[in-house]
Amino acid sequence: MRIPLDYYRILCVPAKATTAQITQAYRDRLSQMPRREHGALAIEARNRIIEQAFDVLSQTESRAVYDHELSGNLFRSLVPSRPKLPFPDHAVSGPPEIDPHQPTIAIEERDFLGGLLLLLDLGEYELILKLASPYLRGKGKQVKGGSLGDPDLVNPELRLCLALAHWELSREQWLQQHYELAATSGQAGQTLLADADLFPELREEIQAELNRLRPYQILELLSLTDGETAERKRGLAMLQDMLDARGGIDGQGDDKSGLGIDDFLRFIQQLRSYLTVQEQLELFVAESKRPSAAATYLAVYGLLGAGFSWRQPQLVLQAQELLERLGQRQDVYLEQSICALLLGQPDEANQLLEQSQEQEAITYIREQSQGAANLLPGLCLYGETWLKTEVFSHFRDLRQRRDDTAVSLKAYFADLEVQQYLEGLPIAPPPEPETAPTQPQAAIAATVAPEVNPAPLPSRPEKVTSFEALVSESAPTMVPDVSPGVMTPPSPPEPEPVIETAETGPSHRSFSVPFLAIAVALGAVVALVGLVQLITRSPSQETASNGPTVTTPAPEPETPVEPPPPEAPIIENENPTPILDEAIATEVIENWFTSKSQAFGPDHDLTALENILTNPSLAEWRSRAQQVRDAGHYRTYEHSLTVESFNFDPSQPDVATVEAQVQEKANHYRGNGALDASQSYDSSLQIRYSLVRQDDRWLIRSSQTL
Template identity: 40%
Template sequence: MRIPLDYYRILGLPIQANADQLQQAHRDRAMQLPRREYSEVAIAARKQLIDEAYVVLSNPEQRQAYDATFLGAAPSPEAESETSSSSPPSSTAEPFTPSLNIDNEQLVGALLILLELGEYELVLKYGRPSLNSKPQNAEKDQQLARADIVLTLALACMELGREQWQQGSYENAAESLETGQKLLLQEGLFASVRGEIQADIYKLRPYRILELVAQPEEKATQRRKGIQMLRDMLQERGGIDGPGNDQSGLGIDDFLLFIQQLRGYLTAKEQQSIFETEALRPSAVATYLAVYALLAQGFAEHKPALIARSKRMLVRLGSRQDVHLEQAVCALLLGQTEEASRALELSQEYEPLAFIREHSQGSPDLLPGLCLYGERWLQEEVFPHFRDLKNRQSSLKDYFADERIQTELEALPSESEEIDEWAALPNQRATVRPEPTALKVENGNVVPVNRSTRTPAQTATPASERQLAVVGGKPPLARGGTATLTPNSGVSSRPASIPPHPPNGRSSTAPTPPNRAGRSPKNSRFLLIGAVGILGLGLLLFLVSRTLTWLEGAFSEPLLQGEQPQVQLDRPPVEIPDPDLQPTTVTGELNQQSARQIVQSWLDAKSEALGREHRTERLEEILVDPALSRWRSQSQQARQENWYAEHEHSLQIESVEMSQLNPNQGFVEAIVSEKATFFENGQLDSASSYNDPNLRVRYELIRQDNQWRIQDMVVLR
């Protein structure tokens, strides 16, 4: 077999090297040992090639003969010069590559040297074919050599992935790393190297997510993959600002910066789906980002219902920071002008309020400045954080000119009976909340229209109502969509709006109770007789009850002492196990029978986790990380997205192997027939359903506390 190597490259020398350099290079190469995972077979094969190169090049006659062959195959510089001057170079000519003819026993040594030279693609090219056939009765040296070749290929995949990572090709890097991990998993070897590769895969995830979601919207499959990876990271972290560890190496502050960078590649709808779910944990950061997504969508797409949802979510943040300015914008877009004015009065953000006051001069309130500020803020500070809105142009005039807006505002529920979210500061007097006001466009201006008195035939507004002109200009401030939340230092509490009591503690207009006349003696006598009769009847009932209790105790069996279990005829006091149900955990040796029991328990647990109830209790009994985290996350995602699946399985165990290096590790290959019927929102999803009768799956098992559990799995075909 010929390998693209030569003696000079094996020793790391130029062709002009002298004898001293040759001796030093041989000594250095001999002292450089490969990783500790390599067996003596691989180390000996590598040393054999290094010694062979030194023997040939250290002998002047042999080196001269080798150089003649070596240089004879490659054109000399003079020949190249003459050829280039006489005729143009041939485009089909291939560059000269020196090679060595090696034995099969030397293959692992040659691959190891190529790996040390950084020729990762060549390692994969010449090493993979040797793994196609697995001898049944191989000798020990052959088994060790095969394991060394697997290790070399996995390390080549890892180094190639890191190289692609540095070049910014993140998905290709992930593919290389996952190839190396899958190879090690198939052979059941070198758990420590698999751990290194897995660590790189975890750290690569943020880069992959950015690369995938940045794809054009036409590549929906890749973008969905990136969003799902983001959901997995959020699940492992316990939220955007959660304390969990997703193995990415990002702290809370770094992850917030990553989310902020990511937002520009996500649409408003995608951000709404992600951050509304995260806000339920609860998370103040996710709530604020969800508010941005809902508010941007509602204004851009003329959907007041989304703005109403964002307004309700802002109430949750009121105790953490000053969000009255955002509440004022929401109220304005919902046509609730009085509420918008009251929210502005409660806000303590100096620069925005100064801008609003400056552009409300000559008006009895701050609504003209709020209209200008809200429109510019949404257009210039909110929209740029959404992929589909950054180039979108929207205005308040267009918003309120849309007939659907007026119709939907009419349909919104009245909030007069809800808790007052515009809570006053302690030194402010609470006022009664007026009926919400709708807005419309009239003569090019946005004007308020009272909802309770307006009729469809009205075309003019009362003289007492205010006109809200939508004017141009840019606010001199930067109020952007940052994920950083600053606690509100100006508002100490949010007391409920309760009308003040009179100073003396009672109403000044409350009537005084009339004086009651005394009762007559005749009525008092009747009352006394009735009271005595009731007492006598009660005493008689007490005596009868005690007598019956004594008789029952005298003629019955002794009473049981202590607390007794509650036994029902239709329900046994102790759960009776199903004789056909296999126990989830398996102890003892790993064989065909126990392997079948383990895999079947996993398939049953998977059916429950992805089933109608999304129960994950059995996953924790049969899986460990990383498989446990992956499938638990998928079950929670299915619940959130309101889909489930009904599974049917049949199972055939093909082989069971124990690890040669770890007695608590085993591998099971099985043929699984899986039929899955998917339902989304209660409706059959035929497009997602499938029936695959021949899935070959390799399971990696680990024994913990004398119980076998599945640590990882891979579908071979």
């Protein structure tokens, strides 16, 4: 029989190797042993083929004949195939699956297992699947007949070679970011061994990698289009299995994925952008009942996003109830004030806002409410901006509606169903000043999350990672993602006047007065914005429309690159903006290549990426670096770059683009230190980088090869 190998590849020497080099390579190959699971039958067959290669290449005459055959085979592969003759060709050929122009060698049937071992050594995993799989199906009679050796020994060896080929293919597909294919290949190898109850230790190794692969597989399944319902449901089911094994988002259980609490929270952060509002509501509302403070906070996001966009204030009321539970231990007054605003409760919204310790947000709201009787104008501006830019950005079906003018506070309160529902709401008692919980409150707090002792919850959800601090005390190793907009306690706000009405009854209140107060606030917002526009617009803009649409002076976020969504913009006071010049642009790109070398290098310092990247690039490159690290590989880089152009608009001081010519050489090394040429490259590319300024630092948000 013939197999697709050549003697030079078997000995791992070039075609121009000297006799001394061939002799040394022969000795090295015999000393290199395959995996311990392989039996003597396969190893002896492998050694016989290695000896056969050495016998041919170590003799001058036999080597010359073999080289002539190789060159003829190469020539035939370069010329067009001849037309087929009308009679059969009885020439000896390899298996029908193999390229007829590929070099082959003749071996004894009893050495077939040795050939499979050599193909494994050379990374020819797909060839192994083509050659060996038929012997477990249609060619099984040859195995039973003993032509390959003792059937009791051959069958386990065939399954072992096939399982190892599937496993190695899975690893390659993982590195290529084909996670679903990688899981399928790995599971195929696992099944081959499990069906015959073979090699339990090897099955444990394969299963451990499948468990580590599962988060990537879930992200890939959830990122599919809405039409691929079955696959997305399977991804949600796998996610639920992980949550059950961990005991919730902030649980301490082991799901075998290798993710610590910090990494798992990042994983939850990333997958939220692939879930719809309905999917997040079903997931996080159920998870909040474990109980879980982190899931409760995420459920609030879902309820607020759904209630505002679907015009269903009853969902906002549910969010308010969840926030009251969290408020026993956390400062969530800012979110509570937004809920009260959406429920047509201006008095409650003002009083809750005054108790918030979020200095930056309160300062902004006060500035936008100057000249008003209360804080409602600023709260309307802040609340609408936060809902559309921050909350909406974490739902796949709401993300595109952030610029929809129909999604506004004005449209929300103009909806008849919203008005009818708010009319029937009972009066909410005025919120009490912050005091120690009463005995019933303490009992409620104990039932919310008795097993978790979280750190204070960031009440202004500037970023999706704001809930990570919930588990900081229960997970001392976790490093929270501290945003530039971290708030500090403000000085006590001056008390604002409360709107009173004689029509307010003991059990129900008229909708007209609160709605009127909010309408007045919205009118004040329009007036404020109009005044700013009047002062700042140029003479050519004097004829601009003066409509009643509620607008926001906060900068609009950059269009997100999916997946995952970009970091939310931070509402802040005007700061001096550093000018981006060629030197700064060059420094930013140089820092990126330095950080990449650290993340992909032998030490796998993934934290270096956080110094130069922001989402979505941060999530993408962190995932790539983790894959290389998990595979036990590493890379080294050499580069040179020239910044050819940069674009910085002072009217948008927090964004810029840079185009650079990059020459990069990457060497990819496997765990044993061997260079993997298939994963290495030397490229010259024209790349456009999209930069964003955060906390007076320029970070790379995305890049595009031109």
